[in-house]
Amino acid sequence: MSLTAPLAFPPEQLAEVHRLQALYPDRRAALLPVLHMAQDAFGYISLEVEEYVAGLFDMTPAHVHEVVTFYTMFFQRPKGRHVVAICHNLSCHLAGAPRILTHLKERLGVEVGETTDDGRVTLLSVECLCACEHAPMMQVDDRYEFDLTPARVDRILEGLR
Amino acid sequence: MPKLTIDGKEIEVAPGTNLIEAARALDIEVPHYCYHPGLSVAGQCRLCMVDIEKAPRPTIACNTVATDGMVVWTQTERVLETRKSIMEFHLINHPLDCPVCDQAGECWLQIYYMKHGLYDPRMVDEKVHKPKAVPLGPHVILDAERCILCSRCVRFCDEVTATGELGIFDRGDRSEIGLFPGRELDNKYSGNVVDICPVGALTDRDFRFQVRVWYLDAAKSICPGCARGCNIEVHVNRRRPHHAQGRRVARLKPRFNAAVNKWWICDDGRYGFGFVDDGSRLRSPLQREGGQQLPVAWDEAIAGVAGALTAHPPAETGVIASPKMANEDLFALRRVLDRRGVTQVGFAVRPRVPGDEDKLLIRADKNPNTRGAELIGLGGDTAAILAAARARRIRCLWIFGHDLLDAGWPEAETRAALGAVETLIWSGTNANATSALARWVLPSAAWVERDGTFTNFEGRVQRFRAAVDQLGEALPDWEILGRVLTALGEPTLAARAEHWFRELGRSVPAFAGMTYQSIGDTGQMVGATREAARA
Numbered sequence: 071m072s073l074t075a076p077l078a079f080p081p082e083q084l085a086e087v088h089r090l091q092a093l094y095p096d097r098r099a100a101l102l103p104v105l106h107m108a109q110d111a112f113g114y115i116s117l118e119v120e121e122y123v124a125g126l127f128d129m130t131p132a133h134v135h136e137v138v139t140f141y142t143m144f145f146q147r148p149k150g151r152h153v154v155a156i157c158h159n160l161s162c163h164l165a166g167a168p169r170i171l172t173h174l175k176e177r178l179g180v181e182v183g184e185t186t187d188d189g190r191v192t193l194l195s196v197e198c199l200c201a202c203e204h205a206p207m208m209q210v211d212d213r214y215e216f217d218l219t220p221a222r223v224d225r226i227l228e229g230l231r
Numbered sequence: 232m233p234k235l236t237i238d239g240k241e242i243e244v245a246p247g248t249n250l251i252e253a254a255r256a257l258d259i260e261v262p263h264y265c266y267h268p269g270l271s272v273a274g275q276c277r278l279c280m281v282d283i284e285k286a287p288r289p290t291i292a293c294n295t296v297a298t299d300g301m302v303v304w305t306q307t308e309r310v311l312e313t314r315k316s317i318m319e320f321h322l323i324n325h326p327l328d329c330p331v332c333d334q335a336g337e338c339w340l341q342i343y344y345m346k347h348g349l350y351d352p353r354m355v356d357e358k359v360h361k362p363k364a365v366p367l368g369p370h371v372i373l374d375a376e377r378c379i380l381c382s383r384c385v386r387f388c389d390e391v392t393a394t395g396e397l398g399i400f401d402r403g404d405r406s407e408i409g410l411f412p413g414r415e416l417d418n419k420y421s422g423n424v425v426d427i428c429p430v431g432a433l434t435d436r437d438f439r440f441q442v443r444v445w446y447l448d449a450a451k452s453i454c455p456g457c458a459r460g461c462n463i464e465v466h467v468n469r470r471r472p473h474h475a476q477g478r479r480v481a482r483l484k485p486r487f488n489a490a491v492n493k494w495w496i497c498d499d500g501r502y503g504f505g506f507v508d509d510g511s512r513l514r515s516p517l518q519r520e521g522g523q524q525l526p527v528a529w530d531e532a533i534a535g536v537a538g539a540l541t542a543h544p545p546a547e548t549g550v551i552a553s554p555k556m557a558n559e560d561l562f563a564l565r566r567v568l569d570r571r572g573v574t575q576v577g578f579a580v581r582p583r584v585p586g587d588e589d590k591l592l593i594r595a596d597k598n599p600n601t602r603g604a605e606l607i608g609l610g611g612d613t614a615a616i617l618a619a620a621r622a623r624r625i626r627c628l629w630i631f632g633h634d635l636l637d638a639g640w641p642e643a644e645t646r647a648a649l650g651a652v653e654t655l656i657w658s659g660t661n662a663n664a665t666s667a668l669a670r671w672v673l674p675s676a677a678w679v680e681r682d683g684t685f686t687n688f689e690g691r692v693q694r695f696r697a698a699v700d701q702l703g704e705a706l707p708d709w710e711i712l713g714r715v716l717t718a719l720g721e722p723t724l725a726a727r728a729e730h731w732f733r734e735l736g737r738s739v740p741a742f743a744g745m746t747y748q749s750i751g752d753t754g755q756m757v758g759a760t761r762e763a764a765r766a
Binding site (some may be wrong): 117120122130131133135136139140187215 | 394395396397398399400401402409410411413414478
C-alpha cells in the first residue's frame with residue numbers, strides 16, 4: 071500500500087462491495103465481509119481504512135471502529151504475511167499446547183501478539199477453534215493444522231514464505 | 232386503546248405505549264438506565280424487568296408494548312431480586328468514586344442503589360481500568376470507568392443529531408464509549424449527552440467542580456438564545472457562593488416541553504448565560520458628565536430620562552426597542568411611547584453575521600421575543616431611525632440592549648448617527664460600545680433575575696421566572712419604564728411583571744384573556760383564548 075495514493079478498492083472489488091450490500095435489507099449487514107476484503111486488500115484495518123469503508127456504507131467512522139474493535143479477526147496494526155494462531159483452550163492444553171507454544175516462540179523468536187522481524191509470521195494464542203478431536207491444533211491463515219508435534223510445527227513453518 | 236393492570240391498578244394507554252410509560256402514567260416508577268423516551272429502545276441495561284402474568288420469567292418493560300388485558304407486577308420478589316442482581320452487575324467495574332464525582336447527588340446509580348443495592352458486594356477481583364477525564368469535545372468530558380454502557384449518548388448522536396460521533400468500542404468488560412480517534416464531540420447539541428447520561432461518565436466541562444448539585448436551586452425559565460424559546464431550568468448557586476468565585480448561574484438544563492424543544496437544548500443556548508455574571512454588567516444608572524459616565528441615583532436618572540423625553544418633541548424622538556425584551560417590558564414601553572406620542576420605533580437590528588439555523592431547534596433569529604415585539608406593535612425600520620438621526624431629524628434616541636456598533640450596518644454610519652443625537656439613552660444589562668456613548672445608561676435586570684414572558688416564533692407565549700436577585704441596582708425594564716411613565720405624569724399601579732402582562736392582555740387582542748396561570752409551565756399560543764377570538 072502506497073502512502074501517497076488515496077486508499078481505495080479497485081473497480082472489480084468495488085463492484086463486489088455493491089453486490090454484497092444489495093444482499094441485505096440493511097446494507098450495513100455487509101460490513102463484516104467488506105472489512106475482510108479490506109483487510110486482504112490493504113494488509114490490516116488502519117484508521118484510514120475504517121474511514122474509507124465508512125464512506126462506502128455512508129456510516130460514521132465511529133460505527134466502523136465499533137465493529138473492528140469488537141471482532142478479534144480484524145488487525146488494527148500491521149500483521150505478518152501469515153498468521154499462526156494456536157489454541158490454548160482446555161482440550162489442546164491437556165494435549166500439550168503449552169509445549170507447542172513454547173516451541174513456536176523459540177522457532178519464530180517472538181512472543182504472542184508479535185510479528186517476526188522479516189514480517190513473515192504473526193503469532194497468536196486463541197480460544198477454542200472447535201477441533202478438539204485433533205488437539206493440540208492451530209490455525210495457519212485459512213487452514214487448520216491438527217495433532218501438532220514440534221517436528222510437525224517445524225515442517226509447517228518451513229512452508230510459510 | 233389497550234387496557235392493562237399494573238400492580239393491581241387499571242389503566243388505558245395509547246396503542247404502542249411501552250410498560251415503562253404505562254407504569255409512569257400510574258405514578259409507578261420502573262427503574263431504568265438505557266431507556267429514554269426521546270430515543271430508540273436498546274434493551275441494554277436490563278434493569279427495567281417486570282413480571283407479566285403468564286410469562287415464564289421477568290421481561291424488560293422498555294421493549295414490551297402494553298396489550299389489552301395484560302397484567303403486570305413491578306414489585307414481585309423475583310423482580311426485586313433481579314434488580315438487585317443487575318445493579319450488582321452494573322457496579323462490578325464501577326470505581327465507586329462518588330466523593331469526587333460531579334454526578335453525585337443526581338446519579339441514577341446512586342439513586343437505584345439506595346433502593347435496590349446489594350450493600351454487601353461479592354466482587355473480589357480487581358476492577359477493569361479504563362480512560363478517565365478524557366475531553367470528548369468543547370463541552371463534554373468522559374470517565375469511561377463510570378460508564379454503564381447504556382448507549383444513550385450513542386443513540387442521541389445517531390438519532391437526534393445524526394452526527395454519529397460516539398460508539399462503543401472493544402467488547403466484554405473492556406467495552407468503552409469513545410470517539411473515532413482524532414475526532415471530537417463538537418455538534419451543536421453535544422451538551423445533551425451530559426443530561427441523558429444516567430451516571431457520572433459524561434459530565435459538563437463548564438459546570439463540573441463548580442458546586443455540588445445539592446446546593447443548587449432551580450427556576451423554570453425560557454432560553455433567550457433564539458426565537459425557538461426552548462424550555463429550560465436555571466440552576467443557581469446561592470448557598471455556596473464561595474465555591475464558584477461569585478458565579479451565580481451554575482448551569483442551564485433543558486426542561487421537557489413536547490410542543491417546543493422536547494428534552495433538548497442546543498449548546499449555544501446552554502452555555503449562553505455567561506453575560507449574567509460577567510464583569511461588564513451594569514450595576515447602577517450612569518450619567519455622562521463631560522467625558523465620563525458616573526453613577527447616579529435612580530431618581531436622578533429617571534428624572535433625567537423623563538426630562539429628555541419631555542424636552543424633545545415626539546417627532547424628534549426615536550426608540551430602538553429590543554426583541555430580547557420581555558412582552559411586559561415592550562408593553563410598558565408602548566405605554567411610554569403612547570404617552571409622549573412617539574412613533575419612530577424599531578426593534579429589529581440586522582446582525583453582523585446572519586444567524587445559523589437547523590431543522591432541530593436552532594432558529595436564525597437569535598432573539599427570543601421578535602414575535603412579541605411585532606404583536607405589541609413596535610415594528611418599524613431601525614435603519615430609517617438611524618438615517619433620521621444622521622440627518623439630525625431625531626435628536627433624542629433611546630436604545631434598548633443593542634450594541635449598534637456591532638451590527639450589520641457600516642460602523643462609521645452608525646457612529647455618525649449616534650454622534651449626531653443630542654440625548655442618547657441606553658438601557659441594558661451589559662456595557663458595550665454603544666452604551667459607552669450614552670448620556671443616560673439604565674441598568675436592566677437580566678432575564679434570570681426577574682419574571683416575564685417571551686413569545687416564540689410560533690406565537691407561543693412562555694413564562695420565565697426569577698432565579699437570582701437583581702445584580703446591584705439593576706431593575707427589570709418594565710419597572711424602569713413604569714417609573715419613567717410615572718415621571719411623565721401617568722402613574723402606573725403595575726408593581727409586578729404579572730400586572731403588566733394583565734394590562735397587555737386587556738390592550739392587545741392577541742394576548743386577550745391570557746394570564747400567568749393560563750400560560751402555565753408549557754406556554755399558550757397567542758390568539759388561543761375565547762377573548763382573543765372575540766377581539
